[in-house]
Amino acid sequence: MSPRRLRTATRADLPRIHEVRTGTAENPLTDSDNVTEAEVLWYLDEAIFLVSEDERGVQGFTCVNHQTGHVWALFVIDEAQGRGHGSALLDAAMARLRAGGHRQAFLTTGSGSKAERFYGARGWSAMGANRTGDTVFRLSL
Secondary structure (H helix, E strand, C coil): CCCCEEEECCHHHHHHHHHHHHCCCCCCCCCHHHCCHHHHHHHHHHCEEEEEEECCEEEEEEEECCCCCEEEEEEECHHHCCCCHHHHHHHHHHHHHHHCCCCEEEEEECCCCHHHHHHHHCCCEEEEECCCCCEEEEEEC
């Protein structure tokens, strides 16, 4: 297997990014109207939007708001989970936030999910639940 590689996402990656987003059993995207094209393009053009790829192509992505420190999305397709794509994406995005002067980052994820355990194991602190019951996490940078 060739090594994992991180890079900035491009418009050409969007079809595969959509496959990754819909190729995860946890937190499935059940209503595509919840993610607008305008949002995706804003992250692509203005924010931190990274992909992780291997010899088979893009296996995961993250979108982080560089203005607020909010992790909007971090997904790795089911078949590639456990191979370091998510950790590498998260580490790279947090490094960019630190370099931009941020002192913290935050995100929300489903309560009791694998993602909740993933963030907790990486030093993120659970701050409680939001109004929909998702766990709110914060990371000091």
